[in-house]
Amino acid sequence: MRNTSQRKAVLLALGDLHGTHPTASEIYGAIKVRNYQIGLATVYRTLDAMVERGDVAAVRTGNAVRYDLTHHHHHHIVCQNCGKVTDVDASEVPSELLTFFEGETGFDLADATIQLNGICADCTTTR
Ligand SMILES: [Zn+2]
Ligand SMILES: [Zn+2]
Structure with missing residues (x-):
């Protein structure tokens, strides 16, 4: 998958999970449900880049990092x-x-x- 489609897949997954503040592995699961071919490491890397660009918010809880859309x-x-x-x-x-x-x-x-x-x-x- 190209970078733009990876970002799109993550955005779609965050939309599917809206309101739940999913972890990276929950996002990974939602991407799999949509039949995208993507690895968990790629999900992490894509999320990092999107947080840096301000497209996605990272919320640090005691034991995990959770993600949300910033729109x-x-x-x-x-x-x-x-x-x-x-x-x-x-x-x-x-x-x-x-x-x-x-x-x-x-x-x-x-x-x-x-x-x-x-x-x-x-x-x-x-x-
Ligand atoms: Zn509580
Ligand atoms: Zn939120």
């Missing part, structure tokens, strides 16, 4: 106990946050992608 701008909240990833709309992040960091760094900030880590409600109640 709608959003943030992530990660449970450090069970690894669950929750989406947060970009509009829900106060603009004061950017203003604060502009003051701290002198940057003119366009936007932010935030990952918040903590313990989810399910894990809090079962502990």
Whole structure:
């Protein structure tokens, strides 16, 4: 497979798995379901390149890296106990946050992608 078709296969798989924040091997599985010939190592390499280009977001949880499309701008909240990833709309992040960091760094900030880590409600109640 050529680079562009590899990227397309990964994008299609991420679309199939939308909302689940799949790992690389889950993406690999979804690509296989579509009968693409691709190796797991290629999936990893393609994902790395797409994260670098900003097409895909990498979300680090306690024990895995999970992936998501970036076409709608959003943030992530990660449970450090069970690894669950929750989406947060970009509009829900106060603009004061950017203003604060502009003051701290002198940057003119366009936007932010935030990952918040903590313990989810399910894990809090079962502990
Ligand atoms: Zn949890
Ligand atoms: Zn997400």
